Amino acid sequence: MFLQRSAVAIARRAAVAPAARRTLATSAVRLESKVPETKIKSFKEIKTADDLFGPGAPPGTVPTDIEQSTGLERLEILGKMEGVDVFDMRPLDASRLGTLAQPVMVRSAGEEQFAGCTGVPADSHNVLWLRMTRDRPVERCPECGSVYKMEYVGPQDDGHHHDDHHGHGWEEPKTMADFVKPEYY
Known part of the structure; x- marks a missing residue:
């Protein structure tokens, strides 16, 4: 029994040479041909x-x-x-409560910006997402009352007409926030 097992183990370990050896296929690359180097713009x-x-x-x-x-x-x-943070991914100032007189500023290059409020002090409530637009730049967190204001930093004349929304007569849907007095924002 012992001899049968050892014979099987030796047979498994034995290297069997293939009948025909396969060569390594490579593609020839011409070293003389130089591709003109294109400059990457900064x-x-x-x-x-x-x-x-x-x-x-x-x-x-x-x-x-x-x-x-x-x-x-x-x-x-x-x-x-070049050391420029294009999308400004730094967290917002959570060290203070934003007020109407001194809101927490949120920079945006687009028509709208979302900001996640975690409360004051930080992480005192779950994240509540607030939407600010160019038409309505101030938003107040319903949980902690912190005020956020969108600061538009994009191009001043971006070719969009904000009044008619491409001539379709479309207007933003009404929400409960439309019926709140502006001084309560």
Whole structure:
């Protein structure tokens, strides 16, 4: 019995050479052909949306993030390379309660901005998301009463007409906040 087991174990460990050895297939890459190197624009050189397309990787290589990224992702990567926080991901000032006279300022480059309030002092209640728009920039947390105000930092003339919303006569739906006196915001 012992001999049978050891014979099986030895047979399993034995290396069996294949009848025909397979060669390693490689593709030939010409070292003489040099791909012209394209310059990657810096963050300060970005002027239009067309500048947010990467050059791509040279043939035969794997692209890096900076070579293949486009759009907002590329803008963020270029900003981080130069130490600029493009999307300003710092937390809001939670050390004080925002009031109507001195609200907690929330910067936004878009038409609307959401801010999560966790209370004063911080983490005193669950996160409540508050929506601020250019038309209604001030919002008050219903739980702790802290006041937040959106500061628009985007382009002043962005081509949108805020009054008619592209001529469709669309208006924002009514909520209970529409019936609150402005001095109570």
